[in-house]
Amino acid sequence: MIEIKGVWKYFEGKEVLRGINLKIEDGMTTVVLGPSGQGKTVLLKNIIGLYKPERGEIIADGISLNGLKKRELFELRKKFAFIFQGSALFDFLTVDENIALYLRMHTKMSKEEIEKKVKNVLKVVGMEGTEQLYPEELSGGMKKRVAIARAVVFSPKYILYDEPTTGLDRENARVVNALINRLKREYGVTSIVVTHDIDCMETVADRVVLLKEGRIIFMGKKEEVKESHLDYLYEMEEGK
Numbered sequence: 001m002i003e004i005k006g007v008w009k010y011f012e013g014k015e016v017l018r019g020i021n022l023k024i025e026d027g028m029t030t031v032v033l034g035p036s037g038q039g040k041t042v043l044l045k046n047i048i049g050l051y052k053p054e055r056g057e058i059i060a061d062g063i064s065l066n067g068l069k070k071r072e073l074f075e076l077r078k079k080f081a082f083i084f085q086g087s088a089l090f091d092f093l094t095v096d097e098n099i100a101l102y103l104r105m106h107t108k109m110s111k112e113e114i115e116k117k118v119k120n121v122l123k124v125v126g127m128e129g130t131e132q133l134y135p136e137e138l139s140g141g142m143k144k145r146v147a148i149a150r151a152v153v154f155s156p157k158y159i160l161y162d163e164p165t166t167g168l169d170r171e172n173a174r175v176v177n178a179l180i181n182r183l184k185r186e187y188g189v190t191s192i193v194v195t196h197d198i199d200c201m202e203t204v205a206d207r208v209v210l211l212k213e214g215r216i217i218f219m220g221k222k223e224e225v226k227e228s229h230l231d232y233l234y235e236m237e238e239g240k
């Protein structure tokens, strides 16, 4: 479980997160919904310790991120995968090299073991046979799936997705949403999905959190959010 307790984050005096309290339950997908500029990415970066809150704390599996030494934070991060808003693949590496990079750097796995593992995760994301391609040869949806493969290759407990469907057409968005659900179902992954895509929220959410100007204005089931905050959702869809 991840506990976010009274988290405030400022940038140059501007309050971006204003007292966020949230519990991320294991084995569930929590969707954080909100228009552009509301602090969604900043929240994710606080959760993995890329940013430090000015006030409050993040507790992951009972360990507070406040005051962790670099090495301890690095250890804790092994439980987390972060799928960035862009796919953040290395353009100069092939698909298999992109996925194998972390394994080569941080494990003692043999070349053969890594090759097998890479093949296996590519199968999970439905991208068999693309090992030798470069990112520029892939569509946006395929890149996103490779980014997800690279994230699951080291079996994270938590996956944080930043706008996983933004910029994708309906079909690719559908594939990515199905993948998020599959990783939960088959591997028990706990996910936080940040998005302003209502379809994505409806497909993957077990729980919805609505963010507005750095505050949580709704927390509950996806069935309820449309009843209580339809205006804000419309505003969000138009603003994206």
Ligand SMILES: Nc1ncnc2c1ncn2[C@@H]1O[C@H](COP(=O)(O)OP(=O)(O)OP(=O)(O)O)[C@@H](O)[C@H]1O
Pocket (backbone or CB within 6 Å): 011, 012, 016, 034, 035, 036, 037, 038, 039, 040, 041, 042, 043, 196
């Ligand atoms: N490193 C930073 N330095 C200064 N300001 C920042 C920094 N990161 C984010 N901000 C500011 O914090 C606010 C929230 O940014 P954030 O990226 O979290 O928005 P978002 O909800 O993810 O939006 P989007 O949907 O466009 O990705 C913005 O006003 C942004 O300019």
Ligand SMILES: [Mg+2]
Pocket (backbone or CB within 6 Å): 040, 041, 042, 085, 162
């Ligand atoms: Mg963002």
